[in-house]
Amino acid sequence: MEPLELIDDEPLDDVDSTPKLGRKRDHTRDAEILDATLDVLAEVGYDGMTIDMVASRAKAGKATVYRRWTSKAELVLDAVACMKSADIAGLEIPDTGTLRGDLIGLIKTPSIADGERKLQIIAGIASMLSRTPELADAANKAIIEPRAAVNRTVLQRAIDRGEIPADADLETLSLITPSMVAYRTLMLRKPVTREFLIGLIDTVVLPAAGVQAG
Template identity: 70%
Template structure:
């Protein structure tokens, strides 16, 4: 089956544990390992390539354990994708260097690059499902590209408040340039999204688009 077929998605909600009377408490303590195993397999093989046995093996769990916790492969995947949002760039501990370029460059860190590539692989694995599972499309967007776009929006709005860039820049659209071009580069071109590439995007596209041209910027 290629469908997700979650009758009533039941996305997110956990049917309130009634009363763990006796024996070991019903802790579901293996959930994180299982979900992260699912994400790994998802990134490596895609939704259709992923089998429940792969996930179970990776998490060193039994297949039955997965089915005790999730009704189907589809629900497991949705949960895994949703539980990935927690990410790194949560709050306003974004860089604040005083210039837009400084902030954008400061966002380029080895960890975020690595993390971004893995997330894109996951997105690729889900791609073909997105048209038939809108809730999955939403979850994937919220977990993978929105966080980064949101960070970019914050940085650009700050620059706007400082008067560094024009007030009628289309921030919502501009904040998507880096994510979507990185996606194209990784997924289709199969080239690495390294520091040099990101810097050239910032200096060659983003800053010019926002009115901060740099005749002499030598992309370094």
């Protein structure tokens, strides 16, 4: 997803071709600032975040930030909407032939770390979600949905090969691990280990999906 164009109205195909005059707006600079925004958001939350924090982390001036986004709210919305799914995007979905193998194959150390950062970001904007639907939608699309989609894919394949019943509730099943990981991280503040995830898969997800135990 591209950053929302809040200032520029130049054609997209002009990005790397010859501009008329002076220096061109650098779109990678946008990304750096947005990423700094997410870092600060994860660390101190929306209200604890100041534009100065974001700017200095991105080695930018505050004026530079305001040249590109009209307000703090716009900056945060854009940052959440443009969030890259570092874990999902480059992640090939495993196809081991069994549901258990696929689910366990999805457990990756960088993916866990990335997931915890995203949960911190959600926690940082949680109080605004009920009053800012656009932000809630953006967070959903960028954070929750990709993760659930991957789970749905491996579950659907398990249905296709007859490993689990065809009427299995994919919507619910795909949300079990995200939900319980979120609770463990945010409320219990316990680390999400590989063992914890395997335990969840074996004692909750697989039985609920209809796989025989053992």
